[in-house]
Amino acid sequence: MPLQYIVKEWDFRDLTLQLLPPVFIPRPETENLVSLALCDSRVLASRQFIEVGCGSGAICISLLRSLPSVRCTAVDCSEAACHLTYQNAQRYGVSDRLLILNETWNSDILSKLKTSERNYDFLISNPPYVPADDIEKLPPEISKYEDLCALCGGNDGLDVAREILAVTPQLVKKNGSIWLEVDLSHPRAIQHMLNGSDQIKYVQSHSDFTDRPRFCQLQILQ
Numbered sequence: 001m002p003l004q005y006i007v008k009e010w011d012f013r014d015l016t017l018q019l020l021p022p023v024f025i026p027r028p029e030t031e032n033l034v035s036l037a038l039c040d041s042r043v044l045a046s047r048q049f050i051e052v053g054c055g056s057g058a059i060c061i062s063l064l065r066s067l068p069s070v071r072c073t074a075v076d077c078s079e080a081a082c083h084l085t086y087q088n089a090q091r092y093g094v095s096d097r098l099l100i101l102n103e104t105w106n107s108d109i110l111s112k113l114k115t116s117e118r119n120y121d122f123l124i125s126n127p128p129y130v131p132a133d134d135i136e137k138l139p140p141e142i143s144k145y146e147d148l149c150a151l152c153g154g155n156d157g158l159d160v161a162r163e164i165l166a167v168t169p170q171l172v173k174k175n176g177s178i179w180l181e182v183d184l185s186h187p188r189a190i191q192h193m194l195n196g197s198d199q200i201k202y203v204q205s206h207s208d209f210t211d212r213p214r215f216c217q218l219q220i221l222q
Contacts, residue, residue, distance in 0.1 A: 002146075005019060017061075022145060024150035042219075051073070059126065072097065128149065169222075181214060184214065199222060201221050202216070
């Protein structure tokens with residue numbers, strides 16, 4: 001069993017989060033994602049954002065603590081993850097600015113969010129991105145204990161990313177940002193997917209602390 005589940009908590013940036021199996025354990029690389037987002041002027045000027053796949057709440061709680069006037073909607077298909085995010089949000093006093101939805105992210109999410117307007121200033125996500133064929137190659141302390149739904153992104157690892165890109169233009173305001181953490185092979189694939197798009201612009205790839213391309217910065221065009 002992973003140490004994080006044994007001690008039932010783990011540090012993420014300046015947080016000490018409660019962790020319980022099988023909720024996805026936040027990785028150090030994801031701290032980079034939060035730091036990069038907080039260097040984005042559109043994020044700093046935001047009033048409301050949405051997170052896809054909140055897990056333990058590491059990303060959304062970090063951002064809410066750094067942006068004290070901002071509100072967040074966090075979506076996760078795991079009931080255990082939603083419950084843990086709420087517990088951690090209460091621990092850090094941000095639960096009053098956080099709406100948590102236990103839903104699957106697909107085209108139906110628009111009706112679940114009960115909005116016909118583009119209310120969000122940015123979207124951020126560390127979605128499931130491990131290709132299906134690579135799941136069996138994961139170390140047993142991951143594959144046996146962590147929720148595989150939070151890890152497996154379909155045949156090429158991009159199933160959830162595709163759903164995000166399909167729906168986000170209907171939720172995020174013009175010029176709003178999208179921040180994604182992805183597999184090392186995905187930045188180029190996402191650039192290819194967005195070639196010729198009049199809705200989303202691929203702004204830049206960013207590397208993690210091991211200098212590997214891990215993060216995608218995108219922008220809503222219209």
